[in-house]
Structure formats: structure tokens, C-alpha cells
Amino acid sequence: MNKxxxxxxxxxxxxxxxxxxxxxxxxxxxxxxxxxxxxxxTRNRITGVLTDGEYQLVFFxxxxxxxxxxxxxxxxxxxxxxxxxxxxxxxxxVEAGKEPGKTELDLIEKFKTLDxxxxxxxxxxxxxxxxxxxxxxxxxxxxxxxxxxVVPVSAQDGSGIxxxxxxxxKQSSEGGHYFDDDTLTDQPERVIxxxxxxxxxxxxxxxxxxxxxxxxxxxxxxxxxxxxxxxxTIFCERDTHKRILIGxxxxxxxxxxxxxxxxxxxxxxxxxxxxxxxxxxxxxxxxAQLLQNFGYNEKNFD
Numbered sequence: 594m595n596k597x598x599x600x601x602x603x604x605x606x607x608x609x610x611x612x613x614x615x616x617x618x619x620x621x622x623x624x625x626x627x628x629x630x631x632x633x634x635t636r637n638r639i640t641g642v643l644t645d646g647e648y649q650l651v652f653f654x655x656x657x658x659x660x661x662x663x664x665x666x667x668x669x670x671x672x673x674x675x676x677x678x679x680x681x682x683x684x685x686x687v688e689a690g691k692e693p694g695k696t697e698l699d700l701i702e703k704f705k706t707l708d709x710x711x712x713x714x715x716x717x718x719x720x721x722x723x724x725x726x727x728x729x730x731x732x733x734x735x736x737x738x739x740x741x742x743v744v745p746v747s748a749q750d751g752s753g754i755x756x757x758x759x760x761x762x763k764q765s766s767e768g769g770h771y772f773d774d775d776t777l778t779d780q781p782e783r784v785i786x787x788x789x790x791x792x793x794x795x796x797x798x799x800x801x802x803x804x805x806x807x808x809x810x811x812x813x814x815x816x817x818x819x820x821x822x823x824x825x826t827i828f829c830e831r832d833t834h835k836r837i838l839i840g841x842x843x844x845x846x847x848x849x850x851x852x853x854x855x856x857x858x859x860x861x862x863x864x865x866x867x868x869x870x871x872x873x874x875x876x877x878x879x880x881a882q883l884l885q886n887f888g889y890n891e892k893n894f895d
Contacts, residue, residue, distance in 0.1 A: 599765035600649040607686035608696040612716040615748035616686060617641050617654045620758060623777060623860075642776045648762045649770040653680065682710045682741070682764040689721040689745065693733060701738045712760050713740045719747040783810040785860060790825055790853040790869070797849055798837065805830040806838070820864045823857070828874045838871045846871065 605613045621641050641652040685700060704711050713734055721727055731743050742760040746753035787808040794806050812824035829835055839846045846869060854867040
């Protein structure tokens with residue numbers, strides 16, 4: 594271990610759909626967190642690891658803060674609260690041109706209580722034609738909290754990401770690296786494969802169906818010839834949802850599986866044989882035993 598090596602644990606927080614996962618993926622240079630135009634995409638705390646020379650930054654990509662409607666929602670909000678309490682720094686992500694709302698104010702209050710170092714990342718600046726609005730937004734947030742840095746960025750085109758990374762590195766302290774330097778995430782391979790499949794459901798299906806689905810990897814085994822066999826089950830809450838997920842003559846399920854297989858092959862750098870099935874588990878988002886079976890930590894369900 595190099596004595597000059599530095600590290601920092603950073604929680605990425607903010608309301609749903611502001612681009613937290615997109616910023617994480619942009620910082621890492623590879624997609625590990627699923628991205629969708631639908632809010633509340635992230636369910637688990639995805640840990641991304643970025644090692645750049647002497648610096649190692651460990652990111653927790655938390656679910657967007659929202660008012661929970663079921664046991665799964667409560668789990669997501671609890672995981673945010675836990676993340677904020679156990680890191681060296683928080684990166685609050687907000688959308689360019691939007692005034693501070695209840696979510697942001699609540700998070701800032703938590704920063705104050707913990708005396709937490711925080712960086713403000715104002716995302717989607719590429720969508721903001723009037724930069725005067727951005728200046729007013731920066732002033733409004735600066736009056737609310739003494740942020741260590743305020744960085745306007747675009748996860749879409751990469752603007753400001755290098756500046757953001759420089760500011761995040763300043764949060765690190767000496768003490769060595771916690772992960773091997775080639776580590777990208779601490780998530781098990783099965784979790785990554787399941788999240789990639791769930792992303793395709795979010796992108797391809799409408800309205801309430803995606804958030805009523807969970808993906809469980811039943812089998813993941815590499816053959817002698819190097820092909821990775823994956824068997825996955827998509828759980829949904831209603832028979833009508835099952836029919837939509839399968840599609841006419843299996844067309845939707847085939848599309849989900851094809852896109853997922855392509856992404857999984859890119860991530861694991863090998864050929865993949867993916868088989869998917871759809872099963873109904875009514876009201877699974879409110880059933881603690883099923884949530885636990887699907888990989889969500891039981892202590893957060895109450």
C-alpha cells in the first residue's frame with residue numbers, strides 16, 4: 594500500500610430523475626448504474642469505484658428521495674438516509690433551472706445536522722438556454738448551505754465532469770485504497786446482470802409496469818468454451834402485466850432479452866446465452882419476505 598494513496602466515500606443524493614446515475618456512469622467512464630427517463634430507477638445503493646492514480650473515490654448511487662408508497666419505497670428512502678450518515682462527502686445533484694424544493698431542503702438540513710462536507714452538482718446545463726437562470730440558482734443554493742464547491746455539469750455531453758472530479762478528489766484523505774485499483778463496483782455479478790435486465794424493462798415498457806417488476810438471476814454459470822449462461826426470472830404483480838412483458842408471440846420479452854444480453858456481453862466482455870421467464874407475484878412490493886428474496890435488505894422494510 595502506498596502511504597500517499599488517498600480515498601473518499603461519497604454519496605450521490607437528490608430527487609428522482611435528476612441524473613444521479615448518469616453522472617456516476619460518466620465519472621466512471623462505464624455504465625454500472627441503470628439509467629432511465631422514469632423516476633426512481635435506482636433501488637439499491639450501487640457502489641462505483643473510481644481509481645485515478647493516488648486517488649480512489651467510492652460512490653454510493655442512492656435512490657431518489659421521494660414519498661414512499663409501499664414497503665419497497667420505504668426501503669429506498671431508508672437506504673438514502675443510511676448513505677448520507679456514513680460517508681466523507683455528499684454530492685447533491687439538482688436539475689439546472691429548478692428552484693430548491695422540499696427534497697433538496699430536507700437533504701440540506703441533514704447536511705447541517707451532520708456538518709457534512711457537500712458538493713453541489715447542477716446537472717442538465719445543456720438543456721438550459723438562459724445562463725442567467727443558472728447564476729440565480731447557484732446564488733439560491735449558496736445561501737442555503739456552505740457547499741465546498743458548486744459545479745454546473747452535463748452528464749449528457751460531459752461538460753464540467755472533469756471539474757467535478759477535481760472537486761471530489763479534494764474530499765479524499767490519506768490512508769490507502771479500500772478496493773483493488775482495477776475494481777469498478779462491489780456489486781455481485783448477479784446484481785449487475787439483474788439491473789441491466791431491469792433497465793431494459795424500464796426503457797421499453799410504459800407507466801406502472803416497470804416499477805412493479807423485479808429481476809432475479811436464477812443461474813449464472815460459465816461454460817468451458819467461455820460462454821456465460823444466465824437464467825433470469827422477471828417478477829411482476831399482475832397477469833395483465835405479464836402479458837404486456839411477454840408481448841404478442843413473445844416479441845416484448847425477446848426485445849428486452851436481446852438488448853439486455855448485448856449490454857451484459859459488453860460489461861462482462863464475453864458471449865452470453867440469456868434465457869428469461871416472466872412470473873406473477875401479486876403485491877410483492879409490500880411483502881417483506883419477497884423483498885428479502887429479491888435481494889432487498891430486510892431491516893429496511895418496516
